[in-house]
Amino acid sequence: MNLNLKLNWKAMGIAFLVTFILSFLSGIYLPKNAGLISPIIGGLLAGFIVGESFTSGIVNGGISAGIAGLIYLPLITYLSRNLISTTLNNLGYYIPPETLLISLLLGTALVGFALYFVLGIIGGIIGVAIKGRAD
Numbered sequence: 001m002n003l004n005l006k007l008n009w010k011a012m013g014i015a016f017l018v019t020f021i022l023s024f025l026s027g028i029y030l031p032k033n034a035g036l037i038s039p040i041i042g043g044l045l046a047g048f049i050v051g052e053s054f055t056s057g058i059v060n061g062g063i064s065a066g067i068a069g070l071i072y073l074p075l076i077t078y079l080s081r082n083l084i085s086t087t088l089n090n091l092g093y094y095i096p097p098e099t100l101l102i103s104l105l106l107g108t109a110l111v112g113f114a115l116y117f118v119l120g121i122i123g124g125i126i127g128v129a130i131k132g133r134a135d
Contacts, residue, residue, distance in 0.1 A: 008050045008060055015046035019116065023072045034050020036119065039065035043120035054128050061124020062117045069116025071110040108128035 019042030043061030050056045053061030077084070081101055095103075 005062070006050070006056050006059075008046070008056070011046045011049035011060050012064040013077070014049065015042040015061060016068050018042045018045055018067050019068035019120070020072055023068065025084030027076060036115075039069060039116040039119035040123035040126070042068060043123025043125075044127040044130070045123075046105065046120070047124035047129075048131045049127075050124075051128055051131035054125055057124035057128035058121050059124075061127060062121040065120025065123065066113045069112035069114075070109055071112075072116075073112030074105045077104050077108045 019038050022038035022041060023035045026038055042065045043057075046060040046064050047057030050060045078101070081104070083099075084100070084104065
C-alpha cells in the first residue's frame with residue numbers, strides 16, 4: 001500500500017495560527033469549552049486549502065491542529081499554575097510545585113496534542129468535502 005502524503009506547509013501554517021489564536025481568544029472571551037471548535041476550524045481550513053484527497057486533509061488538518069494543542073494547553077496550564085497549586089493545597093494535597101508543574105505540563109501536552117489532533121482530523125475531512133462540492 002502506497003500512501004502519497006503531501007504536507008502543504010502553507011496550509012498547515014495557516015491552520016496552526018488560526019487554531020492557536022482562536023483557542024487563545026475563546027479561552028478569554030467565549031464560554032467554557034467553546035474553544036474546542038477552534039481545532040475543527042483550523043483543520044477545516046487546512047483540508048479546504050489542500051483539498052486533493054481525504055488523506056491529505058486528515059494529515060494536514062490533524063498535524064497542524066495537534067501542534068497547536070501541544071503548545072496551547074501547556075501554555076495555559078503554565079499561566080494558571082498558581083491557581084492549580086492553591087486549589088490542590090486547599091483540598092489537603094501537598095505536591096511540591098516543581099513536580100506538579102512538570103507533571104501538568106507533560107500531561108496537558110499529551111492530552112492537548114491528542115485531542116486537537118482528532119478534532120483537526122474531523123475538520124480536515126469536512127474541509128476536503130466542502131472543497132469537493134465547491135469544485
